[in-house]
Amino acid sequence: MLAVLSGGGTAGHINPALALADELVSRGWDVRFAGTPGGVESRLVPAAGIPFTAFEASGFDRSHPASLAKGVAKIAASTGKAKKWFADIKPDVVVGFGGYVCIPVARAAEKTGVPVVLHEQNSVAGMANKYLARRADAVCVTYECSAESLGATAPVTVTGNPVRRSVIEADRAAGRAMFDLAEDDFMLLVFGGSLGARHINEAVVALKDELLARPNLHIVHITGPKELDAVTKALALTDDEARRWHLLGYQDRMGETLAAADAIVSRAGATSLAEISALAIPALLVPYPFATADHQTTNARAWVESGAAFMMPDDELGSDEFKAKLFALIDDASVRESMVAAARAQKTGEAAAALADVVVGVATAR
Incomplete structure (x- = not known):
């Protein structure tokens, strides 16, 4: 079984993903990671020994409308790239942890029939997870109070926030x-x-x-x-x-x-x-x-x-x-x-x- 994990922007998105990777590998799974080329994930994930593939993604500034067009174009291009990647590696599931890079990766999964699971670490959901929660097959949260703000249509499970074995x-x-x-x-x-x-x-x-x-x-x-x-x-x-x-x-x-x-x-x-x-x-x-x-x-x-x-x-x-x-x-x-x-x-x-x-x-x- 192969899982693609995705997240970017802050270590707060990456560390729980690495904790899940530890657990899945211990169960005999293969794990790959999709992140941005310049984010902290591009350093932390390879250092953990997990194969890393980079996709361009960015948010937008409401005061600069041109940034919206640029962000949408990046997501569209990365969605196409992720679809081709999935055709090659054939993942069984995609797990998103937040950050804009999760959007093209999860959209590619949706278009290719790969199920998507989301995890929200904070009590207040981020923009990417709010967008994807209505499309995910399952949503997991750290705090029960964040479930309502996500607007998920799939089942929501309170799992807590995963911690790496190296810490535990x-x-x-x-x-x-x-x-x-x-x-x-x-x-x-x-x-x-x-x-x-x-x-x-x-x-x-x-x-x-x-x-x-x-x-x-x-x-x-x-x-x-x-x-x-x-x-x-x-x-x-x-x-x-x-x-x-x-x-x-x-x-x-x-x-x-x-x-x-x-x-x-x-x-x-x-x-x-x-x-x-x-x-x-x-x-x-x-x-x-x-x-x-x-x-x-x-x-x-x-x-x-x-x-x-x-x-x-x-x-x-x-x-x-x-x-x-x-x-x-x-x-x-x-x-x-x-x-x-x-x-x-x-x-x-x-x-x-x-x-x-x-x-x-x-x-x-x-």
Whole structure:
């Protein structure tokens, strides 16, 4: 059996696809990936050992009507290219994860009789998935609340957001060894996604003295590449302080880093939340306020309501409430234990298998 996975634009679309690829390959399937030539998928997918085929696709700017014609022309050309590709490789199913590249790939599948499954990672659906949901054979979602906005005509299944095995199976001891942590050290992980988050950085830096006053506390602070110099300057760590405040601009070993953490402060992107949940890490979430339709706040609210996390609006960072929630997370073991239990109840670690079950069911039903 052969599955073609498609997604583009952000790692948030690609990582769940790679998690599904892991699961399907473990079941004896072949997997190919269709993405854009210049997107992050063109780097991440080949690095994962999955054959990659590029298709041009782009959105449009409503204030520039000419961009619509250009986008439509790209999609039409890529649809034709994908049809020829399908005639050669003969896929059994196409799975779309979002991004404009999914449109020509799914349209080619529709025209050639290949079933289509969609997965929506966020609480608010993206434009491509909204367009394709009415044509898909099955739709899977992370959050039940996003099903209605998709307008799907096919069955909708809440699977959760798949997480790669490299994260789920990451070794905590290896992660803690990276930062030279003793068994009784407490590790607070701070990060804002792949590009960092200036407001989070500033709020945590402002609490430097109070954080370092806790002798067994280590802060692993991933600032984002563009923020590293500014944060380094603002902290002005002594050599002794730097042994417990570990500054990184970027971290490519996030699986082990997450596994090593005892608590986390982060944004509320779909992939970050899925990984935090799969590893049951107590968290203080700070949604990015300018995400489309404020979907990170909706994402985070689901975890807060389940008891798996605290949440703080971005414009309230630095407030007394932020400080109180952060130190409750660090100092109160009962708070962390409650969050761990709530996160484990979400069963996010089973999401890849749940999505694979839907994919296999659709592919074998024809």
